Amino acid sequence: FIRLIQPIIQHKLAHDRSDYISNGLVIAHVSRELSEFEHTLQDVYFFDGPSVLDAFLADSDIFSAWVNAERKSAIDSYMETIADPGAFKQLYEDEVLDRDDPKPTRIAQNVVMLISDIAERYAVVPSCMQQLQFLSTTQFPVVIALVEDVEGEIDEFSRISLAFIRDASSNVSGSGANSPFAAQLRRLASWYQTVWYVEEAARDWNDSAIYVDMWAAVCRHARALGGDADPRDWRDECDDWGEKDRKVLDDCVTLETNEEWLDGGIWERTIKTLGELKQRILELMSRAINKDTVGQLRAYRKKANWASEGVGADADVKVSIELSGLLPELSQLVSVLSELLPFSGSVYLLRSLAAELDMFLVDRVASAHQFNSSGGWQFAMDVSAISRVLHASAGGSALQGPSGQLLAKAMECARILSCSLDGEELPGNSDMALSLSEWAPAILDAATDDKEAMLVLGKLGVKHLSIEQIRQLVKRRVDFAATFSSPEMF
Numbered sequence: 001f002i003r004l005i006q007p008i009i010q011h012k013l014a015h016d017r018s019d020y021i022s023n024g025l026v027i028a029h030v031s032r033e034l035s036e037f038e039h040t041l042q043d044v045y046f047f048d049g050p051s052v053l054d055a056f057l058a059d060s061d062i063f064s065a066w067v068n069a070e071r072k073s074a075i076d077s078y079m080e081t082i083a084d085p086g087a088f089k090q091l092y093e094d095e096v097l098d099r100d101d102p103k104p105t106r107i108a109q110n111v112v113m114l115i116s117d118i119a120e121r122y123a124v125v126p127s128c129m130q131q132l133q134f135l136s137t138t139q140f141p142v143v144i145a146l147v148e149d150v151e152g153e154i155d156e157f158s159r160i161s162l163a164f165i166r167d168a169s170s171n172v173s174g175s176g177a178n179s180p181f182a183a184q185l186r187r188l189a190s191w192y193q194t195v196w197y198v199e200e201a202a203r204d205w206n207d208s209a210i211y212v213d214m215w216a217a218v219c220r221h222a223r224a225l226g227g228d229a230d231p232r233d234w235r236d237e238c239d240d241w242g243e244k245d246r247k248v249l250d251d252c253v254t255l256e257t258n259e260e261w262l263d264g265g266i267w268e269r270t271i272k273t274l275g276e277l278k279q280r281i282l283e284l285m286s287r288a289i290n291k292d293t294v295g296q297l298r299a300y301r302k303k304a305n306w307a308s309e310g311v312g313a314d315a316d317v318k319v320s321i322e323l324s325g326l327l328p329e330l331s332q333l334v335s336v337l338s339e340l341l342p343f344s345g346s347v348y349l350l351r352s353l354a355a356e357l358d359m360f361l362v363d364r365v366a367s368a369h370q371f372n373s374s375g376g377w378q379f380a381m382d383v384s385a386i387s388r389v390l391h392a393s394a395g396g397s398a399l400q401g402p403s404g405q406l407l408a409k410a411m412e413c414a415r416i417l418s419c420s421l422d423g424e425e426l427p428g429n430s431d432m433a434l435s436l437s438e439w440a441p442a443i444l445d446a447a448t449d450d451k452e453a454m455l456v457l458g459k460l461g462v463k464h465l466s467i468e469q470i471r472q473l474v475k476r477r478v479d480f481a482a483t484f485s486s487p488e489m490f
Contacts, residue, residue: 023069024068025066025069027065032121038051067137070121074114078111082145088191115142128217133238133241135214136238154284157188185285185289188281192282192285195278211267221248286352293353296329308375366379367476373421375417379418380417413473419436421437421483432461
């Protein structure tokens, strides 16, 4: 009976062939029906004869019609979504998802659903080579389109200098979380979340059975080619595959060792590309944040009363007035980043900002002005205030870099600039065990060995500044310069 019914099915398929070619998506439905029919024959009636589905899809016109229809449908759907002004709008409220879960945007969800749906339809295809052709022709192009569109958005955005956004929009209402700058950060974060969501989906796909089988197939094929063949290069040659390649790719023999392919995967290069794009977005956010924050320190950089008599000695004033605008803005920035990015992303940005501020405070403030010990104490209060705002964002030590301390160099500058001149304890003096007059002359002496000098300074709590930076700071202490005015030193 089974052998009699198969020719009837084949005749029906041949009769409707032109309809299938003109409407390729119908082939997916027909293929699934045939697959279920044949599984029933095998499981219930133990039929082990020729496959009607294999013969149906062996028709190159039929197969091409299906592939082309899937590709057109996917690209049309993608283009319709990406053209919508809300393509990068987040689909769910922040409360719905955990901070460290990717938050899908409309376009990200569209891409993931398209790729998943296509895979579900061609999963019934018996030939692994044909499945790979589906992957290459219909699924990868969707991800490539997304990558190119996000890169285009980034390139366009990069032409705008975010350092001027705050100035250009100074007449626009809103500050902090509602500022134009925060709006720009949200735009960047929406691209980050989009790429991250698709990247996480690709990691899941990479471990799913259908794609693991494809990866094993291309590894078998690479081994059959011999030489230096890399299975990751399969897309470059799949258009030229023939019957010989099909036999190797469709062979179900397991590799003698899995070591050749367990560490890779069919989506490996896609995951790498998405990861690099995600990092590029973070770096763009970092440059924007650093420029904007440093731009708010113009008045602080020009502050010139560090050496004035009694500056900073009053307990009533803990932070320089020139920082009064920055600190709340910095605190708001920390809050905004915690809403927009996963913990690792916000930590990356704040570490970068801390490094930028550390360099700014050392080069543009500590090394650029004259100080007395009271002015050094004021500088120490300022550095501590900035550090506290940044440190609070990470809820502990996560934000600390390799040095183990935020603004490590600026902190050491403050210790030197507020060090007691002659051992007399004054309000605001640093806790260095030796006074400036006890250790600085030897540091400035050209005969002193630099390595020995750094060993001594390390015991005094100065470990991150270079010897040249330390000498420059000592010379910035006007009270020390007035006491030790030897030409050999200055």
